[in-house]
Amino acid sequence: MRVSLTVNGRAREADDVWEGESLLYVLRERLGLPGSKNACEQGECGSCTVRLDDVPVCSCLVAAGQAEGREVVTVEGLAALAGRRAARGAPDGPDGPDGPDGQGGQGGQGGPGGPPGEGATRLSPVQQAFVDAGAVQCGFCTPGLLVAADEMLERNPAPTDADIREALSGNLCRCTGYEKIMDAVRLAAARQGEAVRPCP
Amino acid sequence: MDFLRPASWEEALAAKAAHPAAVPIAGGTDVMVEINFDHRRPEHLMDLNRIGELGEWEVGEESVRLGAAVPYTAIMEHLRGELPGLALASHTVASPQIRNRGGVGGNLGTASPAGDAHPALLAAGAEVEAGSVRGSRLIPIDAFYTGVKRNALAADELIRAVHIRKADGPQQYSKVGTRNAMVIAVCAFGLALHPASRTVRTGIGSAAPTPVRARTAEEFLNAALDEGGFWDNGRSITPSVAQRFAELCSAACNPVDDVRGTAGYRRHAVGVLARRTLAWTWESYRGTAAAEGGV
Ligand SMILES: Cc1cc2nc3c(=O)[nH]c(=O)nc-3n(C[C@H](O)[C@H](O)[C@H](O)COP(=O)(O)OP(=O)(O)OC[C@H]3O[C@@H](n4cnc5c(N)ncnc54)[C@H](O)[C@@H]3O)c2cc1C
Ligand code: FES
Ligand code: FES
Numbered sequence: 111m112r113v114s115l116t117v118n119g120r121a122r123e124a125d126d127v128w129e130g131e132s133l134l135y136v137l138r139e140r141l142g143l144p145g146s147k148n149a150c151e152q153g154e155c156g157s158c159t160v161r162l163d164d165v166p167v168c169s170c171l172v173a174a175g176q177a178e179g180r181e182v183v184t185v186e187g188l189a190a191l192a193g194r195r196a197a198r199g200a201p202d203g204p205d206g207p208d209g210p211d212g213q214g215g216q217g218g219q220g221g222p223g224g225p226p227g228e229g230a231t232r233l234s235p236v237q238q239a240f241v242d243a244g245a246v247q248c249g250f251c252t253p254g255l256l257v258a259a260d261e262m263l264e265r266n267p268a269p270t271d272a273d274i275r276e277a278l279s280g281n282l283c284r285c286t287g288y289e290k291i292m293d294a295v296r297l298a299a300a301r302q303g304e305a306v307r308p309c310p
Numbered sequence: 311m312d313f314l315r316p317a318s319w320e321e322a323l324a325a326k327a328a329h330p331a332a333v334p335i336a337g338g339t340d341v342m343v344e345i346n347f348d349h350r351r352p353e354h355l356m357d358l359n360r361i362g363e364l365g366e367w368e369v370g371e372e373s374v375r376l377g378a379a380v381p382y383t384a385i386m387e388h389l390r391g392e393l394p395g396l397a398l399a400s401h402t403v404a405s406p407q408i409r410n411r412g413g414v415g416g417n418l419g420t421a422s423p424a425g426d427a428h429p430a431l432l433a434a435g436a437e438v439e440a441g442s443v444r445g446s447r448l449i450p451i452d453a454f455y456t457g458v459k460r461n462a463l464a465a466d467e468l469i470r471a472v473h474i475r476k477a478d479g480p481q482q483y484s485k486v487g488t489r490n491a492m493v494i495a496v497c498a499f500g501l502a503l504h505p506a507s508r509t510v511r512t513g514i515g516s517a518a519p520t521p522v523r524a525r526t527a528e529e530f531l532n533a534a535l536d537e538g539g540f541w542d543n544g545r546s547i548t549p550s551v552a553q554r555f556a557e558l559c560s561a562a563c564n565p566v567d568d569v570r571g572t573a574g575y576r577r578h579a580v581g582v583l584a585r586r587t588l589a590w591t592w593e594s595y596r597g598t599a600a601a602e603g604g605v
Binding site: 111128129130132151152153154156159165166167168170171172173175176178258276277279280281 | 311312313315335337338339341342343345346347351355357359404405406407408410411490491492
């Protein structure tokens with residue numbers, strides 16, 4: 111079957127989709143967006159986390175056909191999403207990239223669009239915080255953690271440690287022991303707060 | 311495989327009548343695991359996400375009509391006051407990502423003895439609204455679970471909503487597992503005080519082939535509370551009554567040994583949970599009763 115959906119702000123179509131296929135498979139294998147990772151395929155690890163109509167979900171547990179006509183944001187679209195929030199004056203700070211949606215990841219995948227869009231080299235504030243805090247080791251869990259952390263910070267700009275742990279409780283990491291990940295999210299929250307505060 | 315996409319409840323019933331073996335998929339958090347691992351290859355997969363009413367709820371006089379596909383997250387956020395036991399149970403399910411998709415209709419469809427909604431529904435009192443092209447009926451929750459992962463639905467029926475009695479007193483839900491998130495219950499216990507009818511109801515999870523109520527324990531406790539005038543005098547429940555209640559809850563279990571725990575451990579733990587949830591809810595009842603000048 112054919113599935114039409116919006117991914118990172120761009121209308122996309124996937125053909126020859128098997129009816130039992132997951133959204134994760136469509137994203138990775140049919141739309142050239144391998145950022146969302148396939149680790150467990152049973153909802154346990156969160157490395158496939160994407161936003162489906164804004165809501166964080168395990169894309170391995172969404173049937174492809176259920177995503178028909180809906181909006182998906184993957185890790186490849188986080189920089190553009192942050193840019194859009196910044197443009198709206200939401201907490202992301204003035205540095206947020208503001209390229210058109212989806213240019214980042216999809217251009218960067220060597221799709222037919224030629225050179226990677228500007229967004230491909232820019233990171234969202236949460237991504238930058240993960241780099242700066244050293245929260246990435248093998249990196250397999252990182253895309254899912256980024257999508258989950260980004261969504262939490264959008265909802266809850268000043269999270270407590272308990273809030274962070276709760277929001278990330280569906281994301282497993284085998285490498286870091288989580289402390290650096292906590293540091294990264296605290297850093298992203300602090301920077302977000304600074305960016306918002308100094309406008310009296 | 312065919313992917314059916316009914317846009318309304320009536321269309322869904324017609325599709326289910328035409329293809330009784332079609333597998334409905336709501337949040338997909340049970341169905342997709344089975345498909346991903348090739349444990350299930352249905353000829354028809356039927357998406358329920360397009361039927362908007364299944365994601366809605368209505369708070370009535372006596373009960374809440376909860377659409378079959380309302381996700382756990384919404385129950386936690388919006389129905390904590392009306393359905394405190396179910397909201398607590400919802401919060402123990404898996405992770406935010408799973409709670410954003412999974413809901414009570416799917417939990418009832420799977421009817422796993424470990425499903426977290428079940429003890430809360432049994433304790434609160436609920437009816438499952440099932441529909442088919444033949445009509446609709448309300449199945450009392452006590453009659454819904456018919457065996458291990460089996461329920462009372464006919465092949466052409468779908469769950470439209472669950473009618474859950476609104477809390478008229480404190481409710482609790484407690485679950486034993488190896489960690490806080492992402493854990494299938496070793497055993498679980500739900501308890502609801504119903505001061506209006508002066509009764510206590512229970513629900514036990516993961517400690518019998520189906521979710522069950524501890525009926526003998528409920529009867530014992532109802533009689534003991536009545537005899538001692540506890541509902542009126544608001545005294546603390548005596549340790550011997552709590553102890554006997556816990557023993558009877560343990561006795562209501564019919565557990566198995568498995569990777570998550572032994573039968574003996576489950577029986578013991580259910581007793582502990584029963585005693586604790588009784589203490590928590592009763593102390594909370596005494597507090598509110600005192601505040602209202604009732605005792
Ligand atoms: C990682 C992980 C952790 C989990 N942890 C828990 C946990 O802690 N506690 C817990 O209770 N569960 C847990 N589950 C199981 C699952 O999330 C729940 O059972 C959930 O309630 C299922 O809801 P759903 O909407 O996703 O169901 P689906 O997967 O869409 O459906 C489940 C079943 O119900 C049927 N069905 C769905 N809707 C209807 C309807 N309206 N009418 C008739 N039949 C219907 C389906 O055909 C299927 O057989 C977990 C699952 C995963 C993947
Ligand atoms: S791959 Fe989806 S949760 Fe692990
Ligand atoms: S960095 Fe390797 S799994 Fe998290």
